[in-house]
Amino acid sequence: MTTLSQSHPSPSKIIAPNAPQSQDSKPKIKVGVLGATGTVGQRFIVLLSTHPWFAIESLGASARSAGKAYKDAVKWKQVTPIPSVAADITVKECLPENFKDCQVVFSGLDADVAGDIEGAFRAAELAVFSNAKNYRRDPHVPLIVPLVNPTHLSILPQQQRLHSPPLSKGFIVTNANCSTTGCVIPLAALEKAFGPIESLVVTTMQAISGAGYPGVSSLDILDNIVPHIGGEEEKIEWETLKILGGITENEDGLKAFDMHSRKPLRVSASCNRVPVIDGHTECVSVRFSRRPPPSPQQVREALVAYTPEALSLGCPSAPRKTIVVHEEPDRPQPRLDRYFQDGAGVNVGRVRQCQVLDIKFVVLSNNVSIGAATSSLINAEYAVLKGVVQ
Amino acid sequence: MTTLSQSHPSPSKIIAPNAPQSQDSKPKIKVGVLGATGTVGQRFIVLLSTHPWFAIESLGASARSAGKAYKDAVKWKQVTPIPSVAADITVKECLPENFKDCQVVFSGLDADVAGDIEGAFRAAELAVFSNAKNYRRDPHVPLIVPLVNPTHLSILPQQQRLHSPPLSKGFIVTNANCSTTGCVIPLAALEKAFGPIESLVVTTMQAISGAGYPGVSSLDILDNIVPHIGGEEEKIEWETLKILGGITENEDGLKAFDMHSRKPLRVSASCNRVPVIDGHTECVSVRFSRRPPPSPQQVREALVAYTPEALSLGCPSAPRKTIVVHEEPDRPQPRLDRYFQDGAGVNVGRVRQCQVLDIKFVVLSNNVSIGAATSSLINAEYAVLKGVVQ
């Protein structure tokens, strides 16, 4: 038994004394990235370039990029240089045969192509961890925020069994929309401490990076707010139920996501695009089932105390602290606080009573980290530790 | 009987065929501006420079500015030049004896000095229309959003009578905080159509101009949001009740603001500063007392139909249309829509059902126009038409 502590480049990460047999002593797991030239793909590559367990083997993009060295195919937009482990890899088309040496494939594909490609990769017995929205509503695909519901991986055997033909290794795991992710992490902490939440009103102020590149025109957002993001409110309102809900077994022996039906949860979201580069800020009000509801101080303590299984189990990319609770009245702020835990943790501030529901607070999460590639990555780490990835 | 139609510089303004005896045929009313060099003061001067009834007589500022020509005392920050009617006026200290030729005084003073100065002006029998917060919670001072509750002027005789010594002409009228103003106008339209509102959850995204000049440091707001504005949430939660409530008569014969007590209204506000120059955007959810609540389409129709008395009575600065309801899914936006009705009207969009309360929508109001100086101005116009200003 050894620990994971030496393996990660960042000193801010976990020491997990009771981690299972360390992945570190094994050869690295070969991984591929789909949509490697896009915004999310670039983030995957940055994160994977220093990962203790994973080694980039293959990069996939559109036919237009295929055949070029990655450094020539990509319009690199990160503040750090292109990692040398990726720069000279020849980009391939997103076909399963081009990724047959990979044990894990991360997908940063756009939704207009992700459905077919990810499906084909799964059918070819590849383990796909996807940031795309296409399979999130599939009744056999788990929608996992790794700091909340990684146990939903338990649906995978059913996903494989019901596939035609049945699969032995291939599967798809999705992670949530960036604005959903930031919100459900503190909600999970609150439900763990105080039982079911009954109502949620959330107003988001979302960063432009959430729309990819080129994404939002500067003429639409300088000195402006756009009070609408297509499909975003529906995602928050639906995904929250799937993530915070459990898995039940029906009479026919099939597992199903219960959509929080043990205690119905009403969610109302209003989404806005704001001139912030990275970091989604959300004003959240909740009403608990429990009467009387917890006090603001009890809520603060529950948030700070929250320790997800991904951390205790030893996922190297899991943030050492999941939620920081700010005491200053004017925090969290995206420009100052989005780098907390390298963007893998969540900031909460202004916990106070709500005159209409019970408690309100402000959440800030880094949409390009825990809101996107980092979640896929921790999901894969968790799956490795649980033996789901073979 | 004549109309007001020729009197106003803007072709977009009202024709009020049944207006009372036109003010236009009379000599102009001499007015003063307190805090004339500040942000709100500059707006008063722009608006007054083309006003059909009012003529700038005196400008007041701090002792540091007193004695200088206005153009030399002011750090002018408007996109139009300093009006020639003001440029060469010698700025005076804010002492009542310097304004004794004025019938009306507009105050754009900062809160740290407004209390004493406005009180002294009232005591000197001057009619003060104030944008400052100091007297808003005074039980004898009306807090008036002119497109909502100008009838609250009826408290003024009591304010004068209870003053020591009693007054015959002096009084103070306040207008609301900029973020309150944008919100209560559509709420007033909804209460008029559908009866009392029971709950209100509002999240604001407020422009930097709301903080005055120099106000918000650029280092605090570029690529950032500040999820806190000192005292702002309390203002919305309190002022809304005073404005939307009525006036009752107590057993002792004294009038009192009822704070919406006929049907208690719970208000929960979350206020954010965003990198927008002008225009406050607010995401609003409401629950009505009435069951079943109105449909989104009924709400839209009620908002469009709303015609405040300030318009029908013939206030020249009242917007011809009070509320525009946008049908496009991504409007209103501050940069594109804040000039509606020269900033005196209110934009509403995205009227839809709320999963937690009944109805939600987005409000955009121009904080430097209807949210500040324009409201004071319409209040004064209304008072003139009602014979309250003598």
Add this chain to the structure above:
Amino acid sequence: MTTLSQSHPSPSKIIAPNAPQSQDSKPKIKVGVLGATGTVGQRFIVLLSTHPWFAIESLGASARSAGKAYKDAVKWKQVTPIPSVAADITVKECLPENFKDCQVVFSGLDADVAGDIEGAFRAAELAVFSNAKNYRRDPHVPLIVPLVNPTHLSILPQQQRLHSPPLSKGFIVTNANCSTTGCVIPLAALEKAFGPIESLVVTTMQAISGAGYPGVSSLDILDNIVPHIGGEEEKIEWETLKILGGITENEDGLKAFDMHSRKPLRVSASCNRVPVIDGHTECVSVRFSRRPPPSPQQVREALVAYTPEALSLGCPSAPRKTIVVHEEPDRPQPRLDRYFQDGAGVNVGRVRQCQVLDIKFVVLSNNVSIGAATSSLINAEYAVLKGVVQ
């Protein structure tokens, strides 16, 4: 003889007592707009909707928009509503037969299609005033900044005569690139007063609206500068010579643009995109041929005194004042000064000695007004007054 003074909607415009036979007493001239749904096309429509001489007859856009009402085809991005005179016009494809009732056609077409379409319209005997770059370097097409060199219209008979087949009414007139325009207007004033300029070093800070819509991605410009605009430096360095130069007659009797060859002018430009919505700011240093050079004060006076022929002749869209010279040390600023003369005038500030060349100053011009549609419009007005448009 009558004046033009009543004809223009803005009170800030010219009274031209010696104007030729007023256009105002005649029926309006029917005009078309090519590229009507684009950024420049929208500006043309706003300007034309209140124009004293021109009436919008036809609107042209891509096949995708053809057949739709303009209001349905356009993604309107102006701060004023769609003018009612345009809202319901059915958009047509940009084919000459669809514009045969127009006497004048304004083109806001993108460069990738402007060459062919404008050529076809000219061949169909239409008078084309183009904002596109395609014909600017054509040796028979004038490149006209209307406040500088409208006399270059004298090349048009040759353009028509050399066309195959020769034309009687059709021609193309171009106006300059937005960043060139702002710079050459004060330079023309200086050359008029002090003789030839010998060297020019200019660094631009250009607004995002100069790139059209969607144009610059917000991820490229928030908290950022892009120190490069494709082709822009070459445009400034070349166009300046054509505009400030004269027309000479060669031995073969043909007229030719002399590219300032009477006294060679060296131009060095550095172009930057900055996070400003409208208004190009340029830091300019010049060296005069004349020794000793003029003093800063002489330069200021020459700039203020500059009165172009477009104004004295009576073009209704020509700014009443061409150049304003700011005395405050921190002006001009785009946000405060871009509306000078409704964007048709030019701001100059900080006129002072240059340690390397002779004189340096800051220029601010409104790239969406005088830098684009307004220039085309004044060019057309000038052509009407000169009888060039028939």
Add this chain to the structure above:
Amino acid sequence: MTTLSQSHPSPSKIIAPNAPQSQDSKPKIKVGVLGATGTVGQRFIVLLSTHPWFAIESLGASARSAGKAYKDAVKWKQVTPIPSVAADITVKECLPENFKDCQVVFSGLDADVAGDIEGAFRAAELAVFSNAKNYRRDPHVPLIVPLVNPTHLSILPQQQRLHSPPLSKGFIVTNANCSTTGCVIPLAALEKAFGPIESLVVTTMQAISGAGYPGVSSLDILDNIVPHIGGEEEKIEWETLKILGGITENEDGLKAFDMHSRKPLRVSASCNRVPVIDGHTECVSVRFSRRPPPSPQQVREALVAYTPEALSLGCPSAPRKTIVVHEEPDRPQPRLDRYFQDGAGVNVGRVRQCQVLDIKFVVLSNNVSIGAATSSLINAEYAVLKGVVQ
């Protein structure tokens, strides 16, 4: 003999195989920070908290902060948390007796107090490395950009000797203004390779952080440019001469800065404030004395090859690469490139011919790092290695 390579926290830093007797084996040098709560002071503390040689001993600020723990006195505005080594230090008034245990004092004081305080510290035999402007023009105080002219430390014995009373250990060393610093580093590289530069025209686009906190009002810079920064152009025009010039000995045996008089250098600067948070971008044109001048390719090679003595000597904070030359046409950009070498290196791009002078290019430097605290720090490191600090 050992190397410095293990001592620095960043893997991107220097390996200096021939460094003199390592400082690392000695006890840490105790240092103080003056103006510790200000913007520059906060940067000093971040940098010093992980420094291999220096240990924070004392923190000085205004009387208002004195007596408080640093974490309570400071309004922390960095994206990393307050270093634990500083958080609980009790802030003192800026009096020499409070810093008597320090061997080195870094000053981030505001100019309005820096003159007196720094003078008093020097008189108390403290070694002061100052970022303030007050002593930059003193004929006995070196003005040192550490990657350019650290040899100017040779004036210090004279500074001490002429002090009244003469000093044995106390002195003041200043570093340059942030906009000067970025510019002179590539100029030094060019002069080293190609001999004297004769003329320099530079236009800056400077970040808001250069003005400190609260500094620039958001109302002055959102959607705007301010084409003026008080005193900045004069600083660039004067400081460049002192830094790039040499030290001569007069007839009286006194050393003097020659202000580049061996070959007069004319400098013309135009300074602009732009809405960028960190990173000054400068468009630079130069004319060399040497005819013919170097080609753009020769310039690129000289910039890349530049290796300052601070690097070869082994200053741990000196960037491993001093200048990176970008080949992409649209780089450097502040948001993407300001972190090069942790902000200690300089970015150059767009090296090309100038039509008026010889060569032009774009420089980007990090004003809060090499433009401020980092320069002071390297100056101190250099002084330690040279035995100047005792």
